[in-house]
Amino acid sequence: MPKIDRVLVCQNRTCRRQGSPAVLATFKANPVADVTVEGCGCLGQCGSGPMVLVLPEETWYDRVQPGEVVAVIEQHLLGGQPVKAMLYRKFHPSR
Numbered sequence: 001m002p003k004i005d006r007v008l009v010c011q012n013r014t015c016r017r018q019g020s021p022a023v024l025a026t027f028k029a030n031p032v033a034d035v036t037v038e039g040c041g042c043l044g045q046c047g048s049g050p051m052v053l054v055l056p057e058e059t060w061y062d063r064v065q066p067g068e069v070v071a072v073i074e075q076h077l078l079g080g081q082p083v084k085a086m087l088y089r090k091f092h093p094s095r
């Protein structure tokens, strides 16, 4: 699988209302070498936010809370294992 190089955190209106600025800030406060984390426009999943998308593998996390970000960083971005309990079921139904 190609190496993770980018994480998008939706900053559009609905996700923002659900707390996505704090999620983005937590990622930014815990940088990972060679991984760019950036805010983005609507990911088309409004209401399930804050939405986080890990690229290029297209792993989706929904309803991400700031307190969960470190698990994503440690287990997934650094450890290579998606955090199963946090996966967005709509796009990862079997995991």
Ligand code: FES
Residues within 6 Å of the ligand: 010, 011, 012, 013, 014, 015, 016, 041, 042, 043, 044, 045, 046, 047, 049, 051
């Ligand atoms: S506002 Fe975040 S998915 Fe639409």
